[in-house]
Amino acid sequence: MLVKAGDAHALELMRRAYRDIYVPAFPMPEERESLEKIEEKLARPTSGVKRVILLAGKHLDDPEKAEIYGISIAYYYSKTQAGLLAYNAIDPKYQQMGLGRLMVKGRIDGLEELAKEGGQQLKCAVIEVNDPAKVTPEQDSMDPAKRVAIFERWGAKKIPVTYVQPWLAPGEEKGTSSILMAYPVQGQYPEPEAIAGFIEGIWEANNNGPVNYDEDPDFKKSMAELKDWKGFPPGAANANAPPAARPPANALPNKPKSAQKPPQ
Numbered sequence: 001m002l003v004k005a006g007d008a009h010a011l012e013l014m015r016r017a018y019r020d021i022y023v024p025a026f027p028m029p030e031e032r033e034s035l036e037k038i039e040e041k042l043a044r045p046t047s048g049v050k051r052v053i054l055l056a057g058k059h060l061d062d063p064e065k066a067e068i069y070g071i072s073i074a075y076y077y078s079k080t081q082a083g084l085l086a087y088n089a090i091d092p093k094y095q096q097m098g099l100g101r102l103m104v105k106g107r108i109d110g111l112e113e114l115a116k117e118g119g120q121q122l123k124c125a126v127i128e129v130n131d132p133a134k135v136t137p138e139q140d141s142m143d144p145a146k147r148v149a150i151f152e153r154w155g156a157k158k159i160p161v162t163y164v165q166p167w168l169a170p171g172e173e174k175g176t177s178s179i180l181m182a183y184p185v186q187g188q189y190p191e192p193e194a195i196a197g198f199i200e201g202i203w204e205a206n207n208n209g210p211v212n213y214d215e216d217p218d219f220k221k222s223m224a225e226l227k228d229w230k231g232f233p234p235g236a237a238n239a240n241a242p243p244a245a246r247p248p249a250n251a252l253p254n255k256p257k258s259a260q261k262p263p264q
Helices: 008-025 035-043 099-117 144-153 192-205 217-228 236-240
Strands: 049-058 067-077 082-090 124-130 178-183
Touching (some): 008 049, 008 067, 099 124, 144 178
Antiparallel strands (some): 049 067
């Protein structure tokens, strides 16, 4: 199910998924958004950032019978044509069934649709992942090293540059515990310039710091390292793509017909 602004039923299911699945999956408060902010940005996108929210489950059209298996959120930074697979949370009862991989594909499809709606082309799809060197298994909902290995099996590759997540809101700390990984889009991993576009997009959209983002030393360090990096080897994406996952019965999230200016 694609969550749209104004759809009271879908929004209520999203709130349930946030409480029951999303918060337990992201126990570190600085790494997740508040429900209020998610709903506000869904209804009123700002800074050229649009949002895709998918729910997986069965009987999702029936308020009485709906069972939610997972929730996924992605952001499209239209100014730089970059996408972030921001959050993917699956109920532990339905993990190891292929849903996570399906929802990665669903979000990338949604980001591509958003780009097309604006006459653009999606240049990259990246994901922020807890760094196993900085976050212990006890601090996370699962061993960060295992999560990185899963994403690699699904086709993601580590981006070998220093990454600092900007302030999500005024007064909050920057995030220094994550690495960036990239999935292929249309069979190709992104060029360094496209990844730089994502970093610029997220910093500009979250410009809540004491100085303008382009003067921030962490931002400048990431951009300088990307300039020196030669990029991913050509031709690696197709060989690295995982086989299609088979979802559990009735669990496949509906493919967005259009990734609504999700009313990120």
